[in-house]
Amino acid sequence: MSPLDRIAADLDELTAIRRDLHAHPELGFEETRTAGIVADKLAGWGIEVHRGVGRTGVVGILKGRGLSDRRIGLRADMDALPIEEATNLPHRSTVPGKMHACGHDGHTTMLLGAAKYLSQTRDFDGTAVFIFQPAEEGLGGARAMLADRLFERFPCDEVYGLHNQPNGPYGRLAVRRGPAMAAADFFDIRIVGRGAHAAQPNRGVDPVVVQAALVQALQSIVSRNTDPVHSAVVSITQVHAGAAYNVIPEEAHLAGTIRTFDDGVRAMVGERMRETCAGIAKAFGAEVHVEIRDIFSVLRNSEVQAQAALDVATELFGADKVDADPEPKMGSEDFADMLLAVPGAYAWLGQKSGAALHNAAYDFDDSIIPLGAAYLARLVERRSAAGL
Known part of the structure; x- marks a missing residue:
């Protein structure tokens, strides 16, 4: 049998x-x-x-x-x-x-x-x-x-x-x-601005604006920095900021995942992510802290x-x-x-x-x-x- x-x-x-x-x-x-x-x-x-x-x-x-x-x-x-x-x-x-x-x-x-x-x-x-x-x-x-x-x-x-x-x-x-299956990194990005009254944004550094700029900018890593013949995915899956209608918050948070098959692409994506965050932080006068964690290897x-x-x-x-x-x-x-x-x-x-x-x-x-x-x-x- x-x-x-x-x-x-x-x-x-x-x-x-x-x-x-x-x-x-x-x-x-x-x-x-x-x-x-x-x-x-x-x-x-x-x-x-x-x-x-x-x-x-x-x-x-x-x-x-x-x-x-x-x-x-x-x-x-x-x-x-x-x-x-x-x-x-x-x-x-x-x-x-x-x-x-x-x-x-x-x-x-x-x-x-x-x-x-x-x-x-x-x-x-x-x-x-x-x-x-x-x-x-x-x-x-x-x-x-x-x-x-x-x-x-x-x-x-x-x-x-x-x-x-x-x-x-x-x-x-x-x-x-x-x-056969991609490597995965998880990332957390903490944006530190300066809180203020929502009616007086000029007195603060709005981390939500920085957050929005980063959501857009990070997608260019795949579309403009990755060789088209290599696969990569950057997905932002968490967006957190604020707790009131009339307060510009002090901090904001982004989180998500990076998927790659190639060790060189994996390293490049992480490096460009840190460089992009540093550049936008300088442009807006905020602090941006990036943590990228190796979760899965390429199978x-x-x-x-x-x-x-x-x-x-x-x-x-x-x-x-x-x-x-x-x-x-x-x-x-x-x-x-x-x-x-x-x-x-x-x-x-x-x-x-x-x-x-x-x-x-x-x-x-x-x-x-x-x-x-x-x-x-x-x-x-x-x-x-x-x-x-």
Whole structure:
């Protein structure tokens, strides 16, 4: 029996796990309930469990029947988002202001499905390493696990990750060789002017005017400073200033994100942002303080492991359900940092059409659980073979 058929037989059980996780979302580094469920399931299937890796992460270790010393890592993320759910599903979030709007409940469940199957069959050489990561949503969960010596304590020769893709096509797995997802920096810009009565703007330095000038000027970094053949995005996502109708405030604040694929472009955008802020500050007689934080690295899939992922997907789903050349994504993913430490590949699995990721109406498509779980399990069976 193929892993797809065998895992499909457990779909009701796995769906129940996924919907329970969905109903009880936890934000990054708060995944104590989720981690407890994961650890208990793994232990119940006879898998060696390590808790508290990178604060709330869980790692499971399972040895196969063969004598190979190869170790294959599989990773899923567990955290939810600070979003008020807008669905009316029976399994909707029970926690106000929190929901699984990115499908991490489904990713966790797919990895649990792969772990259960592998624990029952043990039809592989070497060792499977199941990595359940906290805090993927911009809080540095991968870096926390790496700082906790993840790959020193649990060595892996290769590591693989998987994400759902709500715009489909249904059941198609996409893997891009090389740079596949963008790096991301988050920035905060604090503008300090001089407060005054709104009827006497000449007595102050209006930080809102400076703020407006910066919103416009920063967009020229992409349109006029970035080589057109390279991708870059500068998005201002927060604008804050003032608290009264008749007061020019003392300070204003801008925040947002920078997305790039190239280290040189990334450095240039940061430098031009600081230069632009300094120039506008001087022009208006204000102070402008810039903080830019490295949040995500560029996600780069290794050639060999990307091909291995494509081969496994072709075997399981058929060549017509595999995309070997998807467009790179300007979105970011902190699995990138694990790929800097260990070669591997990150894939996208299409599900039925519906609300987009990070949308309050989003819900994971449970019917793809066996597809993702079988793909992850088969990677272990194929890639753990001696002599690779």
